[in-house]
Each structure stands twice: as structure tokens, then as C-alpha cells.
Amino acid sequence: MPAAFPDPDRTATPVEWTVPEQAPAAEQTRPAAPTARLRLDLSYDGSAFRGWAAQPGQRTVQGELEDALARITRVPLRVTVAGRTDAGVHARGQVCHLDVPREVLATLPGRSDRSPVESLITRLAGVLPKDVVVHVAREVPGDFDARFGALWRRYRYRISDGPAVHDPLRRDVLRHRRHLDVPAMARASESLLGEHDFLSFCRPREGASTIRTLRELRWERPDVGRADEGLVVATVVADAFCHHMVRSLVGTLIAVGEGRRDEGWPAQVLAARTREAATRDGLGSAPMCPPQGLTLDHVAYPPDEELAARAAIARARRG
Template sequence: MRLRIDLGYDGTDFSGWAAQPGLRTVEGVLSEALATVLRAPDPVRLTVAGRTDAGVHARGQVMHADVEEDAYARLPGRSDRAPEVAAVARLSGVLPADVVVHRVAVAPEGFDARFSALRRRYRYRVCDDPAAADPLRRRDTVVLRDRLDEAAMDEAARSLVGLHDFAAFCRRREGATTVRTLLEYSWHRADDGVLEATVVADAFCHSMVRALVGSVVPVGEGRHPVGWPAEVLRGGVRDPRVRVMPAHGLSLEEVVYPPDDALAARADEARATRTLPG
């Protein structure tokens, strides 16, 4: 049977999501925890909505796991708790403090945590006043020395929205497309004075969000005009002037899925190779 698991984590002390020999990863920790509570002989294989890099956080991550139905049914033991409630409680008992499972449920038919997703929403936090930086937010906020023009950054960011080849902002992988639909990219100053970016897309390629942020920070600093990020996008190749921003400012906030009866169709659509019209 397939389980949908909603979770969050502080990515500071992890070498990213993906399991790697000899390294502490989110996938590795969760896979072992599931195997422990289900009494499985081997680590449980996981599929995740967004494979976050080392140091990146998540509040709204989603994954799925295919498990033995009998093992899941045994989770409540002698209690009268439902298996999904027992699963959350048991996982909380074995997971480290920097990983939290919010919800476990039997997944609807056709659900795939990665391919069924309609969109992912990320947030990036930048403090542009070092004297006002909150030391308690140092793990999720990047501090820069110079004051930034958030209006210029927001205008530049919005010029990148749409269906494009984002090769200029991605690390290429053999055989993988860099065509994505950027649904929203905006900046605003939050109540605590920190600049926050909201970045939403159907999917992201490796380092894309941090490069998108890195393309508009120089605009906010006054080093490039508002139209420069769009110029970089049209160039279609990585520009060394675009800085890939630090990982710790980034957090996966939300993954959105279609209604249950559209999950399988969405997964088939997402697996197809993306191309630009014409």
C-alpha cells in the first residue's frame, strides 16, 4: 500500500535530501525511521516532491512510501488509535528533533508525491540590515550588508514569470530538460523587516531558486538594471555574474496537488518531456 507523508525539517545539519553513503541526509533518516516502526528488514524506499539541497529547509514537504499493508495495520498495537495516528506518534518517537512528520495517510489511487504535484512554493529570506538581524533566525535568513531596493527586485522578478527555458538558472543534467513554468516570483518586505521572495513553479531544476534569487539581488543593490535578469534568461546559458545564493535562506513551504481523480493524469503529464511551444 502507498502512504502519503507530510513533513518538515531544518536542513542545517543535513547533506540534502537524497541518501548518500556516509552522510546524514533527510531521506536516510526517514527511511531508517520508517523501517524501525514498521519492523521492515531494509530501509524503506521514499519518493519526495522536492529533492532539497544541503542546508535547504522544508515546512511543507511531501513524500510517499510503499509499505506492507499488514505492517501498517499493526502500528496501533493494543491501542484503539487509527494506524495513521499511531504512525505519526511512533515516527515522532524515533526521529531526531530536526525532522517532524505532520501527517501520515493512505494515499489516493494514482498519487505520486513527485509527479502528481501541480506546483511547489518556496520562500527565500534576506535581511539587508545587519544591525537588525535576528540571531534566532540565523539558520533560515541570509544577511547582506547593503540596503536593497525591494521594488526594483520585485519588478525584475516578475519579468521572469511564465513558460521558459531556465537553462541560465539551472545546473544541467544529462538528458534532463530545463523548461519550466514559473507561476509566481515576487518580493516583499515582511513584518520583521526581512525581504522575502515567493517563488512558485510547476517544478524546479537543480539550484534554480537560489540562482533566481541571485539574479535579482544585484538589481536591488543597484549594480544591474531591472531588465538584467530577463536578459540573462534570454541568454540561455549560465552567467558567472549570477550568484547562487546560500542554501540556508531557502525553504520549501508548500506542495499543491490536484483533486484525487486527477492525480494519475497529472503524473503522466509531468513525466512527459517539457518543451517550449513552436
Template sequence: MPRQELGEVGSVPQQRLRFDLCYDGSNLHGWAKQDGLRTVQGELERALTTILRRPISLTVAGRTDSGVHAKHQVAHCDVNQFEGDPQKLRDRINGILASSYSALWRPLISGGSVARGTLIKGEADIVVTTVAVVPDTFDARFSATGRQYRYLLSASPQSRDPLTRNARWWVPYNDLDVTAMNNAAIVLLGEHDFLSFCRPREGATTIRTLRHLEVAEGEDGELTIDVSADAFCHSMVRSLVGALVEVGRGARDEDWMRALVDNPTRGHGVPVAPARGLTLMGVAYPPEREWSEQSRRARTLRTLEDCTEC
């Protein structure tokens, strides 16, 4: 494998590793590492530290909140010069993640709180799908050009399938007006200050470019809300969903939605949809030759304290 040096840390050459992963957020306290809580970052960094025998710090494309899922998440870290097989590293990581997940459930099964047969050997709620050695011009967060999320909700008793309850919101309203929701969604497209939909961080901008927001109705009243943007600030996607549901049930109208972007303020009281219905579907990156320039542009637009969907 060609060796791509990141430069020197002391006298030790460094390399950058990219991780593509997915996870079920139901029993995770979000992405960000927190003392005493089980998180995606904490579990993955612990596995990497065990294997590589040095502390590892990950940078992620988008920090997800407690209960939020990811079909395709991306992270990177820098390590001492790596000469092994990336896919063998992936398999070792997944082995540790599966053992950790098993340890989580074993006391509940042995104590009778959870039925035997609940856990199958090798199962995990975090799975690394790919590990790759990449140039240091790649940045999981700042090289990204966009993030795509999907929110699922069930708007009628017929669609409330208990087998899928951990991945959708059972709203207490029937017959949401999908046409009204989509008309209101159009108002939000483009570059705006989304302060009305965000929990701002000190020194961070809430200006975003919303590229796509659409509500689609499936069978039995299940709704799918797809949304994409250059990036998302804290709670933005779930606030967008909460606002659309208000319009769909007739409590608010299109003019209210327009006021949220024309007069951005936290005082509008936009409801925040539950985390369980939200999934990060993917992260978009430009061609490799554009990674460095994209990172430069993104860093200029946002301070380091800012974040994507949290």
C-alpha cells in the first residue's frame, strides 16, 4: 500500500484514516463523547485506542444527537504511520464494538429484564463499513459539501408498526395536509438565517443554505421528509420537521413559516420533533482534488465552535 505521510508529529510520521460507518442511535447518547455515557465517538475511539495503542481523537462530518440514527456517517483521525490492511482494522474495530454491545445487554438478559434470544453473537448498534488511508487534505467535516437527512413519521394508527417504532415518530395527529407542508417547505429553500430553527452556539453562524426539503406520503399515512443542506446547526432538522407538522395539522400556515425566516429569532417557539425519527442518510464530498479548497471555504464560513446537526 502506498504510504501517504501527513507530516511530522515530533519525529513520528502521521497518516489520516477515513471511517465510513452506520449506527442505530436508540441506545446511544449521540455522537459526542461524554463522561459516563455511551456515545458513538466514545465507543469508536475506545476501540481504536485499544487496537492502535495510543489515544485517538476523531473528527466527524456531523454530530448527531441522542437517539438519532445514521445510515452513512463519516469520520477521520490521524495515526502513527499505518502499514496494515485497512479492512482488517475495520474487522477488529467491529469485533470490539460487538463485544461492547453484548456487554450492554448481558446483565439485562441474565436478570430476566430482556428476553433470551434478544442478542445474537456479533450484533452491534455501531458498524464501521469502510476504513481507508486518505491524504491529509481530506477533512470529514470541512471537506463535506452537504449532508442529507431523512425523517420518518406515522400520521395514522394504521401506520404505527411497533416493529419500526424506534425509527419514526408516531405523531398524535391524523390526516396531516401534505400539500400545505410542501408549500411551506418551499419558503425555506435557499440561503437564510435559520436562527428560528437552531440552538445557537456562541460565536457560530446560523446561516445555512437549504437545498432540498420535501414531504412524501406513503401507504397508511406514513410520511417521509427528506432534507439536504450545506450543513445544519444544532437541532435544525428536527425543528424544521416540528414546524412542518404544525403547518400540516392546521395550527400554523405558510405565512408563519415565512416569518420564521424573515424575522429569525429564538422567540418563535418552534417545536422540536423527537430524535428517534431522524436518520443521517449521507455526506457529500467533492473530488479529491477539491478537498483542500472546500475545507478552506468551509472554515471561512464557520468557526470551529460551530457544528452540524447535533
């Protein structure tokens, strides 16, 4: 007799036995509907969004995208994203994946001669708001994971530090009132490269690691004729980022560029490994800059045959 059921001979009061109702045989043997995993490459102007992640009563990128997908396919679909951007943060190279029933996917072209994924792109363009664009959709192996499969992510932060380069038409640039010493910021960034515990630069998730590998933290002021000429541009590349990590890195280095902190200060903040606010004379967590100048620029993935192994490694490292 299974251990989960009491023994009637040892029970002080009678036990009323009931046989669990069995599901119809057809339901018990019905296989799961086959699905196709799709990768979507998209961009968005984050100015009017409360970030990527869906939130009740808030306008978010995930919310708009999933609503549009539901209108087209007439089934609820969930997307998994490479990086959940904050409120006000933009993206040029965001990536997400979703699983779509193949029978639903096959209906999308209707009477046209387009492929199902081409039809999905066309129909999304008709229902998404103007500040979100899905550029490419393609079927990928089932091992593809937009979040855990990524090798690295690249962000760019753009700053206008003087009236000569302020452009009222650009919503992806932070207006800054003080001139910045770009060479000093570049030198101060060097000590932050490599694998470190970035607790001082993150808002950690409970139980998750704050150890990340910062591959690149480069500052430049592009010359005339180049993209972003005259602006101060930070390029930040890492295997992954903690919550608020890029904005905290930039906020710390802006203080160096203004001359309020010396070039060794970012390394001291890193070594402090604290979430406590700084006192007047002591070290604390890194200051955070506004979101407006931050853009997710690109997400890189391994070849198809390495997708599963990469996702397993990333899950283990990040808890």
C-alpha cells in the first residue's frame, strides 16, 4: 500500500476511501503540440517606457511586445530577453526568444507567399507602437536561450557635456553641464577590467552572484565626421551585467571626469564591496547616472552547437 495513504487498521477513526477521477484516455495520451523557437532582434526608444519587464498598470517594452504577439497569433506568448533594461534605457540590439506552436505559425502568411517568420515581422510592424521595432525574426534551435546563451553584451552611454554639441532631437544622449576630462576617465577605467565582485556597482538580486567579467570599458570623444562627433561616449562590454551596473560604472567615472574624484577612486569603490551609501569622508556604493544616455547596442551568441553548453555555464555562474 502506498506510504501516502494511512493504514485503515491503525487509524482510530474510519477512513472514507475515494478513487481519484481519471482523465479521459485521449487527454492522458495527447502529446504536447510541437513548437518552433523564434529569435527576435529588436530596438526601442526607452523614453516612454517603465523598462523592459512587464508590470501591472505600467507601459513596458515586454508588455507591448507580448500584447502585439497575442493580437497576431490569438494565443498568449511569453518572451525571454537578453537583458532587462531599466526605465528610460534604449536598445538598438536587443534580443529575445519565444516558443510558438507550429500550427499557429503556419497560419500567419494567410494567402500570401511570404514565409511564416516574414509574415510575423510584417504583421508586428502593423500593431506595435512607433517606439518599438522588430527588425528580424528567425527560427533557431531549441537550445537557444536569449538570456543565458549570450557570450557578451555591449552597451554604449552617450553624454553631451557642452552647448556646442547639445542636440534637442537626440533622446539617447544625457545633457551634462560640466566639461569632462575623457583621458582621465579612460585611465581610471583600467582598474575595473577583468573578473571582479561588482557588489558596489550593483543592486543585487537575492541569492544571485555579483561577480562579472568586464571585458571593455572605453571612453572616447569622436572626431568630426565620425558618428557621435563631439559627444563623450563610453563603450561597456561584459559577459553579463547586474542590475544598474552600467549606470553605476558611468556615474563613478563621471565624478573623475569632472575632477571631483581622483583616478584611483573607482578602484577603491570596487574593493569596498558594499551597498552602504558613502559618507562625506568614507567609501560607499557607486553613484548612479541617469538612464537617458544608455543604449543596449549588441548581444553576441556562440555557434548553434555550443548553445546548450553556454546556457548551462551561465546559469551555474549566476545562481
